[in-house]
Amino acid sequence: MNTRFTLSLDAMGGDHAPKMVVEGIEIACERFPDIDFLLFGDEKQLKPLLDACPRAKARSQIHHTDEAVQNETKAAVALRRGRNTSMRLAINAVKDGRAAGVISSGNTGALMAMGKFVLKMLPGIDRPAIATYFPTQRGDSVMLDLGANVECDERNLVQFAVMGEVFARNVLGVQQPSIGLLNVGVEGFKGNDAVRAAHDILRESTLPIKFHGFVEGDDIGLGTVDVVVTDGFTGNIALKTTEGTAKMVAFFLKQALTGSFMAKLGGLLARPALNVLRTRMDPRRYNGAMLVGLNGICVKSHGSTDEIGFATAIGVTANLVNGQFNERIKEDMGGINIDQSAAEVA
Amino acid sequence: MNTRFTLSLDAMGGDHAPKMVVEGIEIACERFPDIDFLLFGDEKQLKPLLDACPRAKARSQIHHTDEAVQNETKAAVALRRGRNTSMRLAINAVKDGRAAGVISSGNTGALMAMGKFVLKMLPGIDRPAIATYFPTQRGDSVMLDLGANVECDERNLVQFAVMGEVFARNVLGVQQPSIGLLNVGVEGFKGNDAVRAAHDILRESTLPIKFHGFVEGDDIGLGTVDVVVTDGFTGNIALKTTEGTAKMVAFFLKQALTGSFMAKLGGLLARPALNVLRTRMDPRRYNGAMLVGLNGICVKSHGSTDEIGFATAIGVTANLVNGQFNERIKEDMGGINIDQSAAEVA
Numbered sequence: 001m002n003t004r005f006t007l008s009l010d011a012m013g014g015d016h017a018p019k020m021v022v023e024g025i026e027i028a029c030e031r032f033p034d035i036d037f038l039l040f041g042d043e044k045q046l047k048p049l050l051d052a053c054p055r056a057k058a059r060s061q062i063h064h065t066d067e068a069v070q071n072e073t074k075a076a077v078a079l080r081r082g083r084n085t086s087m088r089l090a091i092n093a094v095k096d097g098r099a100a101g102v103i104s105s106g107n108t109g110a111l112m113a114m115g116k117f118v119l120k121m122l123p124g125i126d127r128p129a130i131a132t133y134f135p136t137q138r139g140d141s142v143m144l145d146l147g148a149n150v151e152c153d154e155r156n157l158v159q160f161a162v163m164g165e166v167f168a169r170n171v172l173g174v175q176q177p178s179i180g181l182l183n184v185g186v187e188g189f190k191g192n193d194a195v196r197a198a199h200d201i202l203r204e205s206t207l208p209i210k211f212h213g214f215v216e217g218d219d220i221g222l223g224t225v226d227v228v229v230t231d232g233f234t235g236n237i238a239l240k241t242t243e244g245t246a247k248m249v250a251f252f253l254k255q256a257l258t259g260s261f262m263a264k265l266g267g268l269l270a271r272p273a274l275n276v277l278r279t280r281m282d283p284r285r286y287n288g289a290m291l292v293g294l295n296g297i298c299v300k301s302h303g304s305t306d307e308i309g310f311a312t313a314i315g316v317t318a319n320l321v322n323g324q325f326n327e328r329i330k331e332d333m334g335g336i337n338i339d340q341s342a343a344e345v346a
Numbered sequence: 347m348n349t350r351f352t353l354s355l356d357a358m359g360g361d362h363a364p365k366m367v368v369e370g371i372e373i374a375c376e377r378f379p380d381i382d383f384l385l386f387g388d389e390k391q392l393k394p395l396l397d398a399c400p401r402a403k404a405r406s407q408i409h410h411t412d413e414a415v416q417n418e419t420k421a422a423v424a425l426r427r428g429r430n431t432s433m434r435l436a437i438n439a440v441k442d443g444r445a446a447g448v449i450s451s452g453n454t455g456a457l458m459a460m461g462k463f464v465l466k467m468l469p470g471i472d473r474p475a476i477a478t479y480f481p482t483q484r485g486d487s488v489m490l491d492l493g494a495n496v497e498c499d500e501r502n503l504v505q506f507a508v509m510g511e512v513f514a515r516n517v518l519g520v521q522q523p524s525i526g527l528l529n530v531g532v533e534g535f536k537g538n539d540a541v542r543a544a545h546d547i548l549r550e551s552t553l554p555i556k557f558h559g560f561v562e563g564d565d566i567g568l569g570t571v572d573v574v575v576t577d578g579f580t581g582n583i584a585l586k587t588t589e590g591t592a593k594m595v596a597f598f599l600k601q602a603l604t605g606s607f608m609a610k611l612g613g614l615l616a617r618p619a620l621n622v623l624r625t626r627m628d629p630r631r632y633n634g635a636m637l638v639g640l641n642g643i644c645v646k647s648h649g650s651t652d653e654i655g656f657a658t659a660i661g662v663t664a665n666l667v668n669g670q671f672n673e674r675i676k677e678d679m680g681g682i683n684i685d686q687s688a689a690e691v692a
Contacts, residue, residue, distance in 0.1 A: 217586025221594035240563025245591035248567035266616025273609035
């Protein structure tokens with residue numbers, strides 16, 4: 001489906017919005033010449049920004065609104081009172097068929113609540129989950145949920161496993177992705193009730209997925225499995241912990257390579273290789289997490305990202321649209337009866 | 347209190363036990379000439395190992411037992427049927443006053459259950475927590491709980507905050523440690539009920555601690571606070587995630603520095619500096635987590651550690667004994683009424 005399509009953008013979401021949104025479009029335009037953009041936000045701010053970005057301007061249409069969801073607004077409040085916010089209007093455009101997908105760098109809770117309310121859920125899925133891929137020793141892996149659901153039961157976790165499997169297969173191109181449940185140990189009795197029950201369902205069920213069993217925190221970086229399944233509280237903290245640790249190691253490395261004359265010289269000679277490493281680990285390369293389970297493509301970009309990261313999120317969304325991601329999930333979920341699988345175990 | 351004292355060791359706990367235990371003593375003997383050791387375990391295995399380690403042999407006394415707690419044994423079962431295991435007998439030695447502290451690299455759940463049963467809790471503490479320190483950009487920080495309690499309420503979290511503060515002050519030597527509660531966002535409404543309620547208690551209470559508020563996963567590596575407080579499920583996964591990420595970055599770095607001739611040459615010149623970095627990040631340097639809250643010094647060593655890591659755990663335990671850690675906690679807790687603080691908020 002590499003035909004022309006439109007993405008709707010919450011132009012006011014994110015710490016550096018709307019500037020990074022417009023500049024992100026400008027960058028993305030080169031790689032994706034077949035995308036048009038609907039920008040929802042403050043016309044007074046957006047117009048001069050677009051004037052400075054000619055490629056973005058040629059492909060973008062502004063839909064003015066004064067309102068935007070604030071970071072500190074609770075999801076329920078945003079849902080009730082935010083009908084004219086840039087986020088809500090951008091989501092509406094997907095519902096109405098004016099856009100093939102929506103991207104926001106704004107308030108995650110609000111995006112999830114509005115997405116669920118406007119787009120509804122895919123058949124067989126109770127709650128959306130935030131999914132993204134990240135680098136590991138063995139290539140990219142997928143992790144979900146990264147913060148949509150602070151508390152999850154076994155039914156949610158099993159659904160996340162199925163959606164994560166589809167994500168890894170269709171977005172990462174892994175033939176038969178392996179699935180791991182994140183836990184505090186690999187023995188079956190470890191962990192809380194939800195992970196133990198989900199483990200039993202996945203282990204015993206007839207779901208056509210490759211279930212590895214429990215994995216631990218260090219398995220994330222090792223790339224032990226293609227899909228790491230966890231609740232949104234743990235997943236959010238685990239993902240951000242990897243970011244913080246990678247930054248810490250980079251900081252230590254920089255210190256080490258400026259310590260002595262020999263170290264400096266070594267660092268200088270190795271600089272091109274180290275730059276490749278830096279690019280490989282750059283979180284902006286992995287920006288753009290999907291709210292899987294919604295009946296519409298909805299991508300959450302990191303709140304603090306810049307134009308390069310936002311351009312990545314546009315690319316992620318374009319791939320999801322081109323890959324007809326939600327149609328694939330629907331097809332795959334059609335052959336899977338989670339309730340029946342759970343019932344067989346119980 | 348740099349006088350002579352005795353540590354009791356579960357000589358059979360850990361993947362590489364009992365060899366790494368005996369060799370770990372041999373290493374530790376150099377740094378700590380004033381420690382004697384009680385070794386609980388299989389005499390047939392321990393005797394030849396001690397014969398090969400003359401310094402360790404001179405300071406160790408074997409207490410034979412055939413039984414050991416297995417990794418896959420549930421805590422409740424270990425507690426009920428494990429009265430003659432090396433772990434249990436080693437803990438008993440602390441209770442009886444024959445040893446000033448105990449170290450085990452075995453089953454964490456069993457160690458906690460037995461520790462609680464035999465040693466009891468410090469006054470005012472409901473549950474023990476596993477605490478350790480680890481490297482950050484701003485020096486070492488403390489995190490707890492790392493896996494003792496899969497589910498925690500606000501009362502547990504507040505107690506962990508107080509114990510972590512004492513740990514940072516007395517073990518790391520931080521004058522007025524700052525405390526952060528690990529969460530999925532910094533806004534007060536984020537997270538689950540337990541972290542929100544603990545946040546309110548710590549924010550509003552008259553506890554003489556420096557409460558920073560919520561921190562996120564990336565704050566762990568950044569070293570934003572001196573003490574990171576969380577439940578045992580999240581803490582265990584966060585700690586192991588940092589280990590896995592550090593390994594992944596080291597792996598990528600090695601790849602980068604073997605890619606081209608120039609990179610190899612650079613890596614060669616920088617090798618001494620990179621070795622310092624490797625040592626700095628070596629998890630064996632941070633081995634030995636305390637079960638804080640128990641009325642006795644009880645240290646959990648990593649199950650997969652080697653003799654170098656075990657020697658570190660001996661050092662950690664020696665510092666806790668020398669620093670009269672539990673006496674300090676008792677003193678500090680004496681001036682703190684968590685229940686009253688909670689009541690004032692409620």
